[in-house]
Amino acid sequence: MMKNLFSVIALVASSWAMAAGPAVHLDKAPIDLMDKASLQHGAKLFQNYCLGCHQMQYQRYSRTFRDLDIPEDVGVENLMFTGKKVGDHIKNNMATKDAEKWFGAAPPDLTNVARVRGPDWLYTYLRSFYADPARPFGVNNDVFPMVGMPHVLQELQGMPYKAYETRLVDGESKQVYVGIKTDGTGELSAEEYDRAVADLVNYLEYVGEPTKLESRALGIKVMVFLLIFFVLAYLLKKEYWKDVH
Structure with a gap:
């Protein structure tokens, strides 16, 4: 009886491990919740690039403006695009049925994503997209293989791709993967893009526990x-x- 129980537990554990995929190195996210400029920039990035699909149904605009020292009139003019009121939660106007039709599943709410995934995972994930013509949106992700969302920050980063170099390995010339690079079409440099992602993750970390x-x-x-x-x-x-x- 106990032997069968241990076998079931081992089978379930191995299934979870396979579902989680191979371990990926996570870069340390430079979180600083006392940096109000970073949090404000992160809020701006979320509203402009993420809110179209994702929501924060447990976070109110008024709370965000107050905590991040954003004057209400400035926040309304620059961060509210869905006709909501200041006291409303941060939601979009996408119908669940439409989201399921377009993406295969409704995009998750991001209020607690930093608490569930962790800031290091988010920071690495948003910097790990690469071109993959075989995928529906033309991109894949090293941290989340077969990801079902587009690279929404491509406008800022440019089109990333997996770069390889020819190197001498054990006396033979081989193609060695050296990381993800971009085609140079983005609005930001590599350093600026990393900083922007850090600001966005910083904001998500704040929203997870204001x-x-x-x-x-x-x-x-x-x-x-x-x-x-x-x-x-x-x-x-x-x-x-x-x-x-």
Whole structure:
């Protein structure tokens, strides 16, 4: 009985491992939730390039504007394109049936994607698209093979492709994969694109747990208070004990 149970567990575990695919090195995402400029730029990128398909049904515009120090009139003019109200959640107007017809499945809500996938996964994923004419949208992804979405940031990055170089390996000339490069048609340089992706992931990390901003701000205040208290306590201790010595 126990032997059969262990066999089932092993079979399920191996199935999960196969479904997860081969391990991929993940680059460290430069997350900085105190960088308001980065968060604001990330919000702009999401609204312009992601909201057409993906939603944030648990995040409100008003909360975003308040947390990221975006004046309401500026936010309404530059970040709200779907006729929503400031107090509404960040949703698009795509019908679920249309999404399933176009993409095969409705694009997932991204409110908690950074908590589910992790910022390093997102940062690497958005920088791992490459041209693949065999795919429906003409691209594939090293982190998420057979991905079913287009490369929405292609306008910024250009068309990425897998680059190979001829190198001498064990005395023989072989084609060696050296990474993903672009055709140079993007609006941004490679460094600028990486920075833009970092800002977008930074924003997704914030949306996954908005209270982190408040917690960190409160933590800094607490540390300052403790430092001042320590100095006062030390001076008071010296005053009390000066006559003893």
